[in-house]
Amino acid sequence: MLTNYSRRTFLETIGLSMGASILLPASTLPDRARADRKLNVALCGLGRYANVLKRGFAESRHCRLAGIVTGTPAKAAQWQQEFKLPAQNVYTYETFDQLRNNPDIDLIYITLPNGLHKDYTIRAAQAGKHVIVEKPMAFTVPDCRAMIDACRKAGVQLAVGYRLHYEPHHIELKRLGQQKVFGPVRLIEASLGYQLAGTPPDDWHLKKAIAGGGALMNLGVYCIQSARYVLGEEPISVTAQYSPVTMPQLFREVEENITWQLTFPSGAVNTSATTANCNIDRFYASADNGFFELSPALSYGPFQGRSSQGPFNFPVVNQQAALLDDVASHILAHKPLPAHIAGEEGLKDMRVIEGIYRAADSGNKITLPPL
Amino acid sequence: MLTNYSRRTFLETIGLSMGASILLPASTLPDRARADRKLNVALCGLGRYANVLKRGFAESRHCRLAGIVTGTPAKAAQWQQEFKLPAQNVYTYETFDQLRNNPDIDLIYITLPNGLHKDYTIRAAQAGKHVIVEKPMAFTVPDCRAMIDACRKAGVQLAVGYRLHYEPHHIELKRLGQQKVFGPVRLIEASLGYQLAGTPPDDWHLKKAIAGGGALMNLGVYCIQSARYVLGEEPISVTAQYSPVTMPQLFREVEENITWQLTFPSGAVNTSATTANCNIDRFYASADNGFFELSPALSYGPFQGRSSQGPFNFPVVNQQAALLDDVASHILAHKPLPAHIAGEEGLKDMRVIEGIYRAADSGNKITLPPL
Numbered sequence: 090m091l092t093n094y095s096r097r098t099f100l101e102t103i104g105l106s107m108g109a110s111i112l113l114p115a116s117t118l119p120d121r122a123r124a125d126r127k128l129n130v131a132l133c134g135l136g137r138y139a140n141v142l143k144r145g146f147a148e149s150r151h152c153r154l155a156g157i158v159t160g161t162p163a164k165a166a167q168w169q170q171e172f173k174l175p176a177q178n179v180y181t182y183e184t185f186d187q188l189r190n191n192p193d194i195d196l197i198y199i200t201l202p203n204g205l206h207k208d209y210t211i212r213a214a215q216a217g218k219h220v221i222v223e224k225p226m227a228f229t230v231p232d233c234r235a236m237i238d239a240c241r242k243a244g245v246q247l248a249v250g251y252r253l254h255y256e257p258h259h260i261e262l263k264r265l266g267q268q269k270v271f272g273p274v275r276l277i278e279a280s281l282g283y284q285l286a287g288t289p290p291d292d293w294h295l296k297k298a299i300a301g302g303g304a305l306m307n308l309g310v311y312c313i314q315s316a317r318y319v320l321g322e323e324p325i326s327v328t329a330q331y332s333p334v335t336m337p338q339l340f341r342e343v344e345e346n347i348t349w350q351l352t353f354p355s356g357a358v359n360t361s362a363t364t365a366n367c368n369i370d371r372f373y374a375s376a377d378n379g380f381f382e383l384s385p386a387l388s389y390g391p392f393q394g395r396s397s398q399g400p401f402n403f404p405v406v407n408q409q410a411a412l413l414d415d416v417a418s419h420i421l422a423h424k425p426l427p428a429h430i431a432g433e434e435g436l437k438d439m440r441v442i443e444g445i446y447r448a449a450d451s452g453n454k455i456t457l458p459p460l
Numbered sequence: 461m462l463t464n465y466s467r468r469t470f471l472e473t474i475g476l477s478m479g480a481s482i483l484l485p486a487s488t489l490p491d492r493a494r495a496d497r498k499l500n501v502a503l504c505g506l507g508r509y510a511n512v513l514k515r516g517f518a519e520s521r522h523c524r525l526a527g528i529v530t531g532t533p534a535k536a537a538q539w540q541q542e543f544k545l546p547a548q549n550v551y552t553y554e555t556f557d558q559l560r561n562n563p564d565i566d567l568i569y570i571t572l573p574n575g576l577h578k579d580y581t582i583r584a585a586q587a588g589k590h591v592i593v594e595k596p597m598a599f600t601v602p603d604c605r606a607m608i609d610a611c612r613k614a615g616v617q618l619a620v621g622y623r624l625h626y627e628p629h630h631i632e633l634k635r636l637g638q639q640k641v642f643g644p645v646r647l648i649e650a651s652l653g654y655q656l657a658g659t660p661p662d663d664w665h666l667k668k669a670i671a672g673g674g675a676l677m678n679l680g681v682y683c684i685q686s687a688r689y690v691l692g693e694e695p696i697s698v699t700a701q702y703s704p705v706t707m708p709q710l711f712r713e714v715e716e717n718i719t720w721q722l723t724f725p726s727g728a729v730n731t732s733a734t735t736a737n738c739n740i741d742r743f744y745a746s747a748d749n750g751f752f753e754l755s756p757a758l759s760y761g762p763f764q765g766r767s768s769q770g771p772f773n774f775p776v777v778n779q780q781a782a783l784l785d786d787v788a789s790h791i792l793a794h795k796p797l798p799a800h801i802a803g804e805e806g807l808k809d810m811r812v813i814e815g816i817y818r819a820a821d822s823g824n825k826i827t828l829p830p831l
Contacts, residue, residue: 275706275738276717278649284748328701330825333727335646346647348731350719356704360719360733367646367746375738377655454701454823 128417131156131178131194131218133185133209134201135164138223141389142200145409146172151417156194158185185209189216196420198250199223203306204299210236214243219420221248221412224310226435228301230443233436240432246425247432248416251314254429255411257403258383258392259315262372265381265396266319272377274320274357279312279372281387282346282364288339295339303343304363305445311387313441315372316351316359318429324351324359324441326456329449335366349445499788502527502549502565502589504556504580505572506535509594512760513571516780517543522788527565529556556580560587567791569621570594574677575670581607585614590791592619592783595681597806599672601814604807611803617796618803619787622685625800626782628774629754629763630686633743636752636767637690643748645691645728650683650743652758653717653735659710666710674714675734676816682758684812686743687722687730689800695722695730695812697827700820706737720816 130152132139146154156178157168165179178193188194196219199209207227213220220240226249227233240247253259266274282304285294293299300306317323332346339345346364353359362369372386372394379397386392389408394401412430419426428434440457448455501523503510517525527549528539536550549564559565567590570580578598584591591611597620598604611618624630637645653675656665664670671677688694703717710716717735724730733740743757743765750768757763760779765772783801790797799805811828819826 276651276653276733276735276740278651278733278740278742280647280649282647282746286748328699330699330721332647332721332729333723335727346729348721348729350701350703352704356706358703358717358719358733360731362647362649362729362731364647367748368751369647369649369744369746371649371744373740373742375653375740377657377738380739452825 126421127151127153128413128420129153129155129193129195130221130413131158131180131188131197132168133158133197133199133213134205135159135161135168136200136202138200142198142409145407145413148407148410149413149417150410151421152413156180156188156191158182158188158197186212186216188213188218194218196221196416200250202293202299203228203301207232207236210247211239214239214245214247217243217245219245219247219416221250221416222432222435223250224435224438225301225306225442226432226439228306228439230436230439233432233439237432237436246416246420248412248426248430249432249435250412251430251434252408252412253311253314253387254318255406255415256390256392256408257406258390258394258401259318261401261403262315262374262381262383262394263318263321266374266376267321269376271379271381271397273355274374274376276357276375277316277319277359277373278361279315279359279387280362280364280369281308281311282362282367282369283308284368285339285365286336288365290339295341295343297342300343302442302446303340303345303347304365305344305347305349305442308363308387309347309349309361309445310438310442312359312361312363313351313438315387316353316361317437317441319374320353320355320357320359322353322355322357323437323460324353324444324457326352326454327441327444327448328454329445331449332362332364340365344449347445347449349448351441497792498522498524499791500524500526500564500566501592501784502529502551502559502568503539504529504551504568504570504584505576506530506532506539507571507573509571513569513780516778516784519778519781520784520788521781522792523784527551527559527562529553529559529568557583557587559584559589565589567592567787571621573664573670574599574672578603578607581618582610585610585616585618588614588616590616590618590787592621592787593803593806594621595806595809596672596677596813597803597810599677599810601807601810604803604810608803608807617787617791619783619797619801620803620806621783622801622805623779623783624682624685624758625689626777626786627761627763627779628777629761629765629772630689632772632774633686633745633752633754633765634689634692637745637747638692640747642750642752642768644726645745645747647728647746648687648690648730648744649732650686650730650758651733651735651740652679652682653733653738653740654679655739656710656736657707659736661710666712666714668713671714673813673817674711674716674718675736676715676718676720676813679734679758680718680720680732680816681809681813683730683732683734684722684809686758687724687732688808688812690745691724691726691728691730693724693726693728694808694831695724695815695828697723697825698812698815698819699825700816702820703733703735711736715820718816718820720819722812
């Protein structure tokens with residue numbers, strides 16, 4: 090029964106489903122993965138999310154935080170000490186390109202502000218390093234394509250930091266939706282918002298040039314992702330609306346709130362809202378013979394949810410550690426990354442984000458271009 | 461505390477808030493209301509909702525089911541027997557207007573299909589009877605105005621069957637929203653849908669001429685109501701979208717699914733979906749300092765909900781009995797009906813419904829006309 094997953098059953102299930110043994114006890118790992126070799130990762134951009142990733146590295150089996158890139162000497166000193174990093178693995182943005190000469194670094198994890206994702210991903214690829222880039226991957230579909238192409242050309246792999254693919258509740262949402270456990274899903278409501286009234290006016294999230302957009306860029310991508318991976322389809326059209334600005338002193342350049350509606354080839358519909366003026370964090374899917382929902386749903390968790398068969402009962406996992414280990418286990422085994430985390434996945438979201446902005450800007454229903 | 465309402469406290473609260481003693485034990489009623497006089501009601505249209513109302517009459521203190529109007533002799537016989545109705549209080553649609561000669565009937569409760577609401581409301585008024593008409597009140601704002609005017613001219617009162625105003629969870633939603641208990645409400649998600657795949661193709665709900673519309677007319681009015689009464693504001697603009705038709709054999713004339721977005725003067729936003737292709741029944745409001753939600757939310761209940769302070773714990777009441785008794789206690793006391801149930805309330809919803817259809821038909825954002 091779905092609702093009576095034991096921890097063991099669950100772990101076996103996602104262990105199998107991800108083609109990796111990321112959460113199994115070390116003693117059960119296949120020989121290859123038990124080898125001592127870890128993937129050496131340099132973190133590029135030591136902001137808020139880099140701090141979230143600290144615990145991910147601590148719990149990771151296959152990744153080692155081996156280097157940093159930062160423009161702030163105090164952060165450099167602090168992280169160097171905390172992770173016992175050799176001085177030659179500590180970079181600034183000026184010395185970033187010299188990473189190409191450092192065989193101690195296998196992968197660069199880019200947690201810079203959105204507007205720097207494209208440039209640093211391409212430069213990381215040109216330095217011969219694999220890349221994980223945080224969401225949103227970039228600002229436009231052509232930018233995403235350029236990043237994918239640069240990585241392909243350089244023979245490195247590109248991942249987007251889609252942590253929720255490693256979260257048990259979301260793995261279950263995907264199963265219930267894609268396997269049509271309750272029949273075809275007809276309607277998905279997914280919304281994410283944080284009350285950001287206290288944000289300093291100089292926060293980069295408020296600057297169009299560096300953030301690329303507001304609530305949609307930073308939060309909306311989670312809603313779009315959830316609709317896409319639960320349905321296992323790509324949307325074909327979109328309508329969208331900006332909502333009134335309630336904090337004009339902060340939201341001069343990027344949208345404070347936006348709502349949108351996606352239509353999928355099956356006829357399924359997804360309605361979503363993202364906002365910076367209130368808290369909201371919910372996912373609901375209605376299918377022919379049942380429903381499933383999470384609330385909280387799309388934040389860092391812990392999540393709560395249920396289906397029409399009863400409450401979910403899944404363990405809390407460190408999403409970041411699981412993501413790092415899945416990326417590492419594929420790269421260490423010279424296997425291509427799973428589609429759900431590859432650069433093309435970020436491009437598919439960007440296609441939708443671009444459509445949402447076009448729809449909201451024009452007031453028109455936008456037919457999304459073919460992929 | 462909100463979450464620790466005792467039944468007694470709750471009953472006292474809504475007893476006070478509604479200016480009526482509708483749910484208090486008879487021994488505590490003021491002399492006037494304790495008098496033997498009950499309001500005599502004729503039910504016009506013995507379909508599905510008339511059957512729901514049976515229990516409402518059974519639990520009502522101030523209403524008596526005193527007559528019926530039906531075109532089906534078998535129903536006439538069955539209801540006449542069940543409610544021990546004198547033969548002279550049993551009408552057909554042909555004899556409806558003769559109700560004017562029947563002093564045993566004070567009020568006509570119209571539970572006919574939507575398309576008959578206007579005509580029968582006006583004729584009931586012209587017969588000198590008070591009216592309760594089911595939602596949606598009519599098809600257009602001018603129709604609603606004509607109904608209101610006819611009742612005013614005839615010196616009778618007009619109510620719309622807005623049962624949720626008498627439901628404890630909704631009374632609490634209204635309090636939390638209008639009194640800004642968690643600060644101003646910013647975003648309301650309210651959706652209602654039923655899987656109607658099994659509907660017979662000749663069901664009147666599928667016929668434009670008699671239903672006036674599809675999911676929006678029949679279900680959407682609850683979503684619109686909840687947003688309006690939680691915010692205590694009237695929306696100023698609307699966007700709306702028809703969703704793909706998944707049951708083309710049924711939905712040839714009226715919409716199967718529709719989504720919409722309302723903007724309010726405060727800047728608050730309401731997003732909603734109504735559908736006939738899946739089940740959904742949820743309400744969520746996010747305010748500056750908290751949230752409140754119900755699920756199930758807008759159906760007949762029983763409802764479940766919580767605020768950011770904890771779960772709700774309200775008694776189940778018979779919404780229909782409470783509505784009947786509130787209408788009756790006002791009419792018996794020669795007092796005007798509360799605004800939340802008067803005809804003008806139905807007109808306000810119709811203004812929004814018309815705007816939603818105009819927005820969905822045109823694809824444009826519609827500025828709603830002033831009230």
